[in-house]
Amino acid sequence: MASARLKVPKKAKKGDIITVKSLIKHKMETGQRKGKDGKPIPRMIIKKVSATYNGVEVFSADWAPAVSANPFLSFKVRATESGTIELKWTDDNGKVVSQSAKITVQ
Amino acid sequence: MKMRQLLLALTFATTGTLAVTGLGLGLVIGQTTAAKAEGIRSGYSYATKETQGLQDDDMSNPGYLWVDTGEDLWSKAEGDAGKSCNDCHGDAAESMKKAGVSYPKYKDDIGKLQNIEQRINQCRTDNMKAKAWKWESSQLLGMTTYVRNQSRGLPVSVAVDGPAAPFFAKGEAFFNQRRGLLDMACKHCHEDNAGNKIRANVLSEGQINGFPVYRLKWGKVGSTHRRFRGCNKQVRAKPFKNGSDEYVNLELYVAWRGRGLGVETPAVRN
Numbered sequence: 001m002a003s004a005r006l007k008v009p010k011k012a013k014k015g016d017i018i019t020v021k022s023l024i025k026h027k028m029e030t031g032q033r034k035g036k037d038g039k040p041i042p043r044m045i046i047k048k049v050s051a052t053y054n055g056v057e058v059f060s061a062d063w064a065p066a067v068s069a070n071p072f073l074s075f076k077v078r079a080t081e082s083g084t085i086e087l088k089w090t091d092d093n094g095k096v097v098s099q100s101a102k103i104t105v106q
Numbered sequence: 107m108k109m110r111q112l113l114l115a116l117t118f119a120t121t122g123t124l125a126v127t128g129l130g131l132g133l134v135i136g137q138t139t140a141a142k143a144e145g146i147r148s149g150y151s152y153a154t155k156e157t158q159g160l161q162d163d164d165m166s167n168p169g170y171l172w173v174d175t176g177e178d179l180w181s182k183a184e185g186d187a188g189k190s191c192n193d194c195h196g197d198a199a200e201s202m203k204k205a206g207v208s209y210p211k212y213k214d215d216i217g218k219l220q221n222i223e224q225r226i227n228q229c230r231t232d233n234m235k236a237k238a239w240k241w242e243s244s245q246l247l248g249m250t251t252y253v254r255n256q257s258r259g260l261p262v263s264v265a266v267d268g269p270a271a272p273f274f275a276k277g278e279a280f281f282n283q284r285r286g287l288l289d290m291a292c293k294h295c296h297e298d299n300a301g302n303k304i305r306a307n308v309l310s311e312g313q314i315n316g317f318p319v320y321r322l323k324w325g326k327v328g329s330t331h332r333r334f335r336g337c338n339k340q341v342r343a344k345p346f347k348n349g350s351d352e353y354v355n356l357e358l359y360v361a362w363r364g365r366g367l368g369v370e371t372p373a374v375r376n
Contacts, residue, residue, distance in 0.1 A: 025171040
C-alpha cells in the first residue's frame with residue numbers, strides 16, 4: 001500500500017537545482033503521551049530519512065519526536081545526471097519504507 | 107401553509123395555466139438559492155495562511171496519503187464475488203465525478219438517506235460479497251476520500267426535494283435543536299457566531315465541502331460524522347453513532363447549507 005509520496009521534476013537541465021518533495025503516512029508517536037490506562041505509549045517515530053541519487057547519498061536527517069505526524073519533507077539537490085532518486089524512511093521498529101522517482105537530465 | 111395555498115390559487119387564477127405557475131415558482135426558488143450561495147464561506151477562508159498553504163499544494167497536503175490508499179483499493183478485488191470497484195465502475199475519474207456533490211441521497215431500497223460511506227459499504231456487502239469496512243478505518247476513509255476527491259472543484263448540489271424532503275426537515279430540526287449540558291444548537295456557533303472567536307479558535311460556518319478532511323488536531327483524515335460527534339461532545343451532549351440516521355439527515359442539511367461551494371476533499375483544517 002502506497003503510504004509514501006515522492007515528487008521529483010521529470011526533466012531538468014544539467015546543473016539545475018531541483019526541489020524534491022516527499023510525504024509519508026506515519027503516526028510519529030512521541031513517547032511522551034499516556035494512554036487511557038495511564039501507562040506511557042511507547043515512542044514510535046521515523047528516526048532516519050535518507051535520500052540517494054543514483055546510489056549516492058545526497059541528503060539525510062535524524063528526526064526527533066517533535067516532528068509532526070505524517071511528515072512532509074522537501075529539499076533541494078543539483079541535477080547532475082539522469083537516474084533515480086530514492087528516499088528511505090526508517091522507524092523505531094526498524095521498518096523501512098522506500099519510494100523512488102526517475103529524473104531525466106538533459 | 108395557508109398563505110402559500112392562497113398565493114398559488116391567486117397565481118393560478120390570474121395566469122390560468124398550471125405550467126406558468128410551476129415556472130414562476132421555479133424561478134423564485136432559483137433566485138433564493140443563488141443569493142444564498144454568494145454569501146457563504148468555505149472553512150478554507152477561516153483557516154490560517156499556513157493551513158491554507160498545506161491544502162493548496164497537493165504534494166504537501168497529507169490528505170492525499172488517504173487518496174492514494176483509496177486509489178489502491180479501487181482496483182483491488184475482494185470478497186466472494188471476486189470483484190473490485192474498478193470491475194463495475196471503471197475509471198473513477200469518470201464514474202465518481204458526480205458522487206461527491208450529490209450525497210447524502212435518498213435510496214428507495216432502504217427507504218432513507220444514504221451517505222458515501224454507507225454507499226461504499228453497501229456495494230461491498232451486496233455486490234462484492236465482502237465484509238463492510240469499519241467506520242473511521244483507513245480503508246473506508248481512504249475510499250471515501252478518493253471518491254469525493256474526484257468531484258474536487260465541482261459545486262455541491264444535493265437533492266432536498268421529493269422523497270428526501272422529510273429527512274431534510276429532520277436534519278434542519280437537528281441543526282436548530284438545543285442539546286447537551288451547555289444547551290446549545292449547531293446554529294448558535296455556526297450561524298449566529300461564524301467568524302467570531304470561541305476561546306482561541308475562530309468559528310467557521312460549519313461547511314462540510316472539504317470532508318473527509320485532514321485535521322491537524324487529529325493527525326489524520328476524519329469523516330463528517332466524527333466531526334459531528336466532536337461538536338456534540340463539546341456541548342456536553344451524548345453523541346450519536348457514526349452512520350446513525352440522525353447524523354445522515356444532518357449531513358444532508360449541512361451539505362445543503364453549503365450548496366454551490368466547491369468540493370475541496372481532502373481539505374486541511376486546524
